[in-house]
Amino acid sequence: MQDSENLRKDIRNYISNQKRKTVTVLSSLLAVQDSIHYIPDEAIEEISIHCKVTINDVWSVASFYTNFRFTPPGEKTLDVCWGPSCHINGAQKLITQAHEELNIEGEGESEDNKVTLRYSTCLGACAQSPVFAIDHKMYGKLNKSRVTKIIDSLK
Amino acid sequence: MTEEYKKLENLANDYISKLYKDKVVIKVQTGTSGQAVGADEIFKLLSSKNEKRINVIEVGSMGLMYLEPLLVVILPNGDKIFYANVTEEISERIFEHYSKSYEILKENSFAYESSRNIESSIPSINDLPQFSKQLRIATRNFGEITPGDIYQYISTGGYSALNKALFEMSPEDVVEEVKNSGLRGRGGAAFPTGLKWSFLAPNKAPTKYVLCNCEEGDPGAYNDKGILETDPHTLVEGLILNGFATNSNKSYVFIRQGHDIPINAIERAIKEAYDKGLLGQNILGSNFSFDMEVALTGDSYVAGEETALMEAIEGKRSTPRFKPPFPAASGLWKKPTNINNVKTISYVPQIIKNGSDWFKSTGTEKSSGTAIVCLSGHITRPGMYEIPMGMTIEEVLDDVGGGSNSDKEIKMLQTGGPLGGVLGKEAFATKIDFDEMAKSGAILGSGGIIVCDDSVSVVDLIRNLIAFNQFESCGKCFPCRLGNTHMYDVLQRLANSKSNPNDLQLLERIGKSMKIGSLCGHGQLGYNPISSSLKYFESEIIDSINNKIEPLETMLTPTRTRPNSTEQKIG
Numbered sequence A: 001m002q003d004s005e006n007l008r009k010d011i012r013n014y015i016s017n018q019k020r021k022t023v024t025v026l027s028s029l030l031a032v033q034d035s036i037h038y039i040p041d042e043a044i045e046e047i048s049i050h051c052k053v054t055i056n057d058v059w060s061v062a063s064f065y066t067n068f069r070f071t072p073p074g075e076k077t078l079d080v081c082w083g084p085s086c087h088i089n090g091a092q093k094l095i096t097q098a099h100e101e102l103n104i105e106g107e108g109e110s111e112d113n114k115v116t117l118r119y120s121t122c123l124g125a126c127a128q129s130p131v132f133a134i135d136h137k138m139y140g141k142l143n144k145s146r147v148t149k150i151i152d153s154l155k
Numbered sequence B: 001m002t003e004e005y006k007k008l009e010n011l012a013n014d015y016i017s018k019l020y021k022d023k024v025v026i027k028v029q030t031g032t033s034g035q036a037v038g039a040d041e042i043f044k045l046l047s048s049k050n051e052k053r054i055n056v057i058e059v060g061s062m063g064l065m066y067l068e069p070l071l072v073v074i075l076p077n078g079d080k081i082f083y084a085n086v087t088e089e090i091s092e093r094i095f096e097h098y099s100k101s102y103e104i105l106k107e108n109s110f111a112y113e114s115s116r117n118i119e120s121s122i123p124s125i126n127d128l129p130q131f132s133k134q135l136r137i138a139t140r141n142f143g144e145i146t147p148g149d150i151y152q153y154i155s156t157g158g159y160s161a162l163n164k165a166l167f168e169m170s171p172e173d174v175v176e177e178v179k180n181s182g183l184r185g186r187g188g189a190a191f192p193t194g195l196k197w198s199f200l201a202p203n204k205a206p207t208k209y210v211l212c213n214c215e216e217g218d219p220g221a222y223n224d225k226g227i228l229e230t231d232p233h234t235l236v237e238g239l240i241l242n243g244f245a246t247n248s249n250k251s252y253v254f255i256r257q258g259h260d261i262p263i264n265a266i267e268r269a270i271k272e273a274y275d276k277g278l279l280g281q282n283i284l285g286s287n288f289s290f291d292m293e294v295a296l297t298g299d300s301y302v303a304g305e306e307t308a309l310m311e312a313i314e315g316k317r318s319t320p321r322f323k324p325p326f327p328a329a330s331g332l333w334k335k336p337t338n339i340n341n342v343k344t345i346s347y348v349p350q351i352i353k354n355g356s357d358w359f360k361s362t363g364t365e366k367s368s369g370t371a372i373v374c375l376s377g378h379i380t381r382p383g384m385y386e387i388p389m390g391m392t393i394e395e396v397l398d399d400v401g402g403g404s405n406s407d408k409e410i411k412m413l414q415t416g417g418p419l420g421g422v423l424g425k426e427a428f429a430t431k432i433d434f435d436e437m438a439k440s441g442a443i444l445g446s447g448g449i450i451v452c453d454d455s456v457s458v459v460d461l462i463r464n465l466i467a468f469n470q471f472e473s474c475g476k477c478f479p480c481r482l483g484n485t486h487m488y489d490v491l492q493r494l495a496n497s498k499s500n501p502n503d504l505q506l507l508e509r510i511g512k513s514m515k516i517g518s519l520c521g522h523g524q525l526g527y528n529p530i531s532s533s534l535k536y537f538e539s540e541i542i543d544s545i546n547n548k549i550e551p552l553e554t555m556l557t558p559t560r561t562r563p564n565s566t567e568q569k570i571g
Helices: A002-016 A025-036 A041-050 A055-062 A084-088 A091-102 A144-154 B003-020 B032-036 B039-047 B088-100 B150-155 B160-168 B171-181 B193-200 B223-230 B232-246 B260-275 B306-313 B342-354 B356-360 B393-400 B425-429 B434-439 B458-472 B478-495 B503-517 B528-545 B566-570
Strands: A076-081 A115-120 A132-134 A137-139 B024-029 B054-059 B071-074 B080-083 B109-113 B209-213 B250-256 B291-297 B337-341 B370-377 B383-388 B410-415 B421-424 B448-453
Touching: A002 A025, A002 A041, A025 A041, A025 A055, A025 B291, A041 A055, A076 A091, A076 A144, A084 A091, A084 B370, A084 B448, A084 B458, A091 A115, A091 A144, A132 A144, A137 B032, B003 B054, B003 B150, B024 B039, B024 B088, B032 B039, B032 B223, B032 B260, B039 B054, B039 B088, B054 B088, B071 B088, B080 B088, B150 B232, B150 B260, B160 B232, B160 B342, B171 B193, B171 B232, B171 B342, B171 B356, B193 B232, B193 B337, B209 B232, B209 B306, B209 B342, B223 B232, B223 B250, B223 B260, B223 B342, B223 B370, B232 B250, B232 B260, B232 B291, B232 B337, B232 B342, B250 B260, B250 B306, B260 B291, B291 B306, B306 B337, B337 B342, B342 B356, B370 B393, B383 B393, B393 B410, B393 B425, B393 B448, B410 B425, B410 B458, B410 B528, B421 B425, B421 B458, B421 B528, B425 B528, B458 B478, B458 B528, B478 B503, B478 B528, B503 B528
Parallel strands: A076 A115, B024 B054, B209 B250, B209 B337, B250 B291, B370 B448
Antiparallel strands: A076 A132, A132 A137, B024 B071, B071 B080, B080 B109, B370 B383, B410 B421, B410 B448
16 A cells, blocks of 8 residues: 555656646646556546546546556567558568567567567658667667667667 | 847857867767667767867758768868768777868768869769759758757857847738748648638737647658757747747647657757747747747647647547637637648748748749658668659659669659558659649658559558558547448458458448548548559559459557557456
């Protein structure tokens, strides 16, 4: 219970100390996710109190945007791009390779919880496709050996 | 010229002369694409070295992304030498060389730029078509200045358009000037910008907003984020001008969370503009006050639709609203609102500074100015290029892009994002211009051009596009939500060589329903990738309908219900 109280305290901090002036349900959710990388139930409740909306209103927003998650992610997040530029430059093979080397099926966490794998629709560095990113740091012009190197750095 | 601006200009000149005088300046291009190939590591390495006669600064990408990591060395006499595909080791050798000598180091250089004639084995950058065919208006500072550094921006004439507008023009003059320039929206709809502003300007409401859309979700396009991360002050100046012209109070720059490089650049620029009195109360001592803030969104493609964007700024689900009321009457928080794309706004300072006739002299009659295109895929020189409107697609592909990057020929292009079109060879003679592109079945849209060579099957490409559209449908209108899913199912059948004979008619029927029954472009244009492909690759698609093709490999895509999503949690 103590942990949950501490978590609430932290969350209240993130919500009330947002960097940008305009505070909304969405901006508060983003602030929490930015700090602890997931949205615990406590955050939903705290945001509903802070923004004076119902818990359902907060869930409605949180469940809409695909970046929000509700359990803690792995230590690092690997974004793999399947957008058309990366796709035609052989992204599918590299994604399959990442799945095999990390032993993850689809999206999700590796067994040791060190890595979360996510599909990304476009990372915005299409000129260097195919592209992966680890915690928002991009890795472009990927090939089989470079992917192995990146994944080894995650292990 | 006002006192306030003169003061800023003097400060900027001092700053610049300190930076360049008797120094070798090394500019490392560390934009998003540069960082993807390690340019940030090179910058870290070089800037950690202490050498009195060398200044190392970070700049954004100049657009030649295939050459990155890219370094530009500027000698005290003004000569510039460009070094391409630099590694940490090479960058150290370059650094060592210039710490001892002002002679040009030819190793690894690909071009130079100089006012004098250098006899050299390396070409002048102005002789290279990928540079000389460009006309850089919105991207004029790309690769030149540190993103968000206000003095470097002012030293290139930055904020002089704002100074001119505030003290020599009325808001009506600014609207008139933009109207005359023929500037049209670069976000996809190509609506005349000045006309849009004139809807908001006469509204007497006390609170009015101007929004800037940088929710650039189109795969293959990165020019909005490119402007933000390379020259954010151009955008800030353009938005203040937009605010002045329409007599608005506040601006939001809207961008997706996670794109840290552009977000940090624009926030730095906004902060510096406040510090120097260019934002906030009584800008440059005038009567005009204006605020600016960044608003972040979560991952949602539809958030780029103008009314959905307003929902997201208000903190709700980004789903489109019914129109009317139109934003100019009732937009963000029900206040009158104007919304423009980043690229559109980035032209405005130059239009005000040089006049609308100057801007109109470039481009075609109905599409004045330039287009900022992003080349990617099977092309020799992927990158971001600003070319005059009216250039043909062929010229862009061959002269600027350098043609196919393999021994196979270019087969097709995907333009204007996943709701845009697929173009075959017959269309390559089309001029890049809003109306000509529309005639050929595509849209110029955001300027992304994905190049595919003969190895790509058209079914594979449209399967990828429809998968994107299906994943990103916000779900508000059922024809779009269900239609995209249904179309994706049919395309999976095609790809697996298991299709039914009437699948083509089925796709067309779904597409029609989506067009009639959806609120925003996501559903209305959702059939575009298929209809445009049919125009150029009918026989190939018919072959797959008749199951005459080898099954394609399965494509891994996310499902809308993600692991650990609320559905499981609430359950």
